[in-house]
Amino acid sequence: MSETTQVSVKILGKEYQFACREEERVALLQAADYLDRMMREIRDSGRIVGLDRIAVMAALNMANDLLRNQDKGREATETAVDRIRRLHSKLDARLGKSDSPATPTAGDD
Template structure:
């Protein structure tokens, strides 16, 4: 898959980012979310450098990702438990049916 450069702007600075074909919209959405995060941090903490703002944004986004991953793991465990219960119920029903037919 080929890629080409997409122009994005973060904190007033333009960046040319390589992007796989078909992923332009996703990259722009991520850049918009990052710009909002960076701008919010900058407005709340005027004394931080660009680098410090970027690090804070990365930590915030990393924390959000970790929370979502944990939610996904919890959901997967719940679904595994429900599937196990359903399998057990079906097996019990089949055994009971088999016993009645004998």
């Protein structure tokens, strides 16, 4: 079992402490950096004021991106499965033809 470690991150200039497993440390830092960048973008746009409103907007944007990417992944998987089925059918058709006994041609003696 891995030990937990304390990780300090800054989001919009405010420091937060988290405990995580050592192997999750880099991912936590990357996630915090991504969140900080998104929140700064939202804050700098000037349309939304207040830390909690900025955080909620960033969370909604990230959830929207996640769901959109899941849909794209699902569509890509379905497309790949359809292509594999078509290729499988073509292979079956070709192999079915080649499984039948070959008719002798001149020079096959």
